[in-house]
Amino acid sequence: xxxxxxxxxxxxxxxxxxxxxxxxxxxxxxxxxxxxxxxxxxxxxxxxxxxxxxxxxxxxxxxxxxxxxxxxxxxxxxxxxxxxxxxxxxxxxxxxxxxxxxxxxxxxxxxxxxxxxxxxxxxxxxxxxxxxxxxxxxxxxxxxxxxxxxxxxxxxxxxxxxxxxxxxxxxxxxxxxxxxxxxxxxxxxxxxxxxxxxxxxxxxxxxxxxxxxxxxxxxxxxxxxxxx
Ligand SMILES: Cc1cc2nc3c(=O)[nH]c(=O)nc-3n(C[C@H](O)[C@H](O)[C@H](O)COP(=O)(O)O)c2cc1C
Numbered sequence: 001x002x003x004x005x006x007x008x009x010x011x012x013x014x015x016x017x018x019x020x021x022x023x024x025x026x027x028x029x030x031x032x033x034x035x036x037x038x039x040x041x042x043x044x045x046x047x048x049x050x051x052x053x054x055x056x057x058x059x060x061x062x063x064x065x066x067x068x069x070x071x072x073x074x075x076x077x078x079x080x081x082x083x084x085x086x087x088x089x090x091x092x093x094x095x096x097x098x099x100x101x102x103x104x105x106x107x108x109x110x111x112x113x114x115x116x117x118x119x120x121x122x123x124x125x126x127x128x129x130x131x132x133x134x135x136x137x138x139x140x141x142x143x144x145x146x147x148x149x150x151x152x153x154x155x156x157x158x159x160x161x162x163x164x165x166x167x168x169x170x171x172x173x174x175x176x177x178x179x180x181x182x183x184x185x186x187x188x189x190x191x192x193x194x195x196x197x198x199x200x201x202x203x204x205x206x207x208x209x210x211x212x213x214x215x216x217x218x219x220x221x222x223x224x225x226x227x228x
Contacts, residue, residue, distance in 0.1 A: 037087065
């Protein structure tokens, strides 16, 4: 029997169209496509969207909106697409130790309708997923890899992983550190690092980060296909 074509949705929660987050997500998309998935790339900054209204329409018993975000705005069709996808990869730059506001809004409205307040005897979620999926987070940031744990980024950013795992069962996170932030460092008020240090780090590490992003997209689709 011919295998169904899997779907991968890439969510770009950053404002810059061609910088670190977008480049890494494009690679993740390439990996997903090479693994045979039909892919879509969504830029949250192109949409007019808000976070969860706490209306709980997604939790009303026997309601049409049960398990679905009821807010009717530009994010609604994207949520539908993501909910029906096999793989969803969400990327964001880190702003003050957290994902961007747009990314958080997306995660709230994507994960919460699928987050169950009901536990069974084994203490696990009682509502099986209609569309099981692999989710992943990809964060790009200024700080170095050594500071990730020290500054508790893995804990703070890791809470997003917890939300997605609770909603969908699977989530993993890729951290991309010490990114090259400006096109021309000499134009900006900045002396945390030298431009040379940043450039050297980027030249040595960013190509590997892009490869890791590619591998992530590819592997998640392959794993989802193997579980079909
Ligand atoms: C408003 C703002 C806040 C930021 N806060 C942090 C931060 O808390 N930690 C960090 O490591 N980098 C921080 N950065 C740097 C970005 O996360 C980093 O440069 C990222 O790779 C940018 O992604 P982009 O190139 O896709 O735009 C911040 C940048 C901005 C604009």
